[in-house]
Every structure is written in C-alpha cells, then in structure tokens.
Amino acid sequence: MNRRVLVLGPSGSGKSTLARRLGAALDVPVTHLDHLYWRPGWVPAPPDEFRAAVATAAATEGWVIEGNYSSTFDLRLPLADTVVFLDVSRTTSLRRVLARHLRERGRDTQAPGCVSKVDRGFVTWIWNWPRTHRDRLLASVVADAPRARHYLLSTRADVEAFLLDG
Numbered sequence: 001m002n003r004r005v006l007v008l009g010p011s012g013s014g015k016s017t018l019a020r021r022l023g024a025a026l027d028v029p030v031t032h033l034d035h036l037y038w039r040p041g042w043v044p045a046p047p048d049e050f051r052a053a054v055a056t057a058a059a060t061e062g063w064v065i066e067g068n069y070s071s072t073f074d075l076r077l078p079l080a081d082t083v084v085f086l087d088v089s090r091t092t093s094l095r096r097v098l099a100r101h102l103r104e105r106g107r108d109t110q111a112p113g114c115v116s117k118v119d120r121g122f123v124t125w126i127w128n129w130p131r132t133h134r135d136r137l138l139a140s141v142v143a144d145a146p147r148a149r150h151y152l153l154s155t156r157a158d159v160e161a162f163l164l165d166g
Contacts, residue, residue, distance in 0.1 A: 040113025
C-alpha cells in the first residue's frame with residue numbers, strides 16, 4: 001500500500017470507515033471532503049475556498065482523501081498512488097445510509113454543523129448514482145490516475161482482503 005490514497009464511491013458505501021482504517025494503518029492524515037465542502041446548516045463552501053482546502057490536503061506527503069467531488073479530481077487524481085472505488089449496490093448504500101441516520105439522528109457527524117438528515121432528494125440521488133455518476137467517475141480514475149493502483153471493491157469481504165493485502 002502506498003501513501004496517497006483516494007477512496008471513492010456512493011454515499012453509504014463505507015468510504016469514511018475505510019478511510020479511517022487506512023489512515024490508521026498507513027499513519028497518514030485522513031481528509032473527509034464532506035468536512036471541507038459543507039458549512040453549518042448544509043451550506044456549500046465557496047468553490048475557491050473548497051478547492052484551496054482540497055489542494056492543501058493533497059499537497060502533503062501522505063494522505064487518505066475520502067469523497068468524490070469530481071470538481072477537484074484534477075487536484076487529487078494525478079497525485080494519488082492508489083485509488084479505491086467502493087462499488088456497492090444501491091440497496092446496500094440506502095440500507096447503510098438509513099442505518100447511519102438512525103444511529104446519528106440529531107448529531108452532526110457527516111460535517112460540522114450539519115445535522116444528519118435523509119430526505120427524498122438524497123434517497124433519489126443514491127438510487128440514481130450508479131446510472132448518473134459511477135461510469136463517469138471510473139473513467140476519470142482511468143484517465144487521470146493512470147499510474148495509480150486501482151481497486152474496485154464490492155463487498156465487505158473485498159474490503160477486508162484489500163486491507164490484509166495492503
């Protein structure tokens with residue numbers, strides 16, 4: 001396992017959990033892009049501030065950066081030596097998001113000042129994600145991180161095997 005790892009995938013795929021585990025194993029900082037993007041009350045950061053924060057995180061010697069935000073792929077993909085794409089089913093994503101919401105109800109664990117919520121728009125976004133985002137993100141990884149090692153993980157067993165082999 002190298003020391004600049006991107007973790008990508010749909011909401012509820014396990015990106016944050018895997019990123020924390022990788023960061024601990026590699027002894028590198030973990031950046032959750034949701035924490036950089038969202039301001040209290042689910043207000044997006046200004047684009048220039050968000051890009052600057054991502055650029056700062058990606059400029060360090062070693063890191064795990066978790067989150068899609070394709071608008072910043074140009075800052076991250078060329079620097080990554082490993083890209084992990086969590087490719088879980090939309091039913092798995094929805095089940096995990098709903099479980100997380102019930103577990104974290106009333107807390108701001110996704111981003112500071114952003115109380116956990118699941119609304120119709122979010123559920124629709126998750127359901128449509130394989131059709132609207134998956135292939136485009138995978139194509140970006142292939143095109144913009146050609147020297148990185150690419151991993152496509154679909155199950156918890158895949159994730160555990162990856163962590164053991166890393």
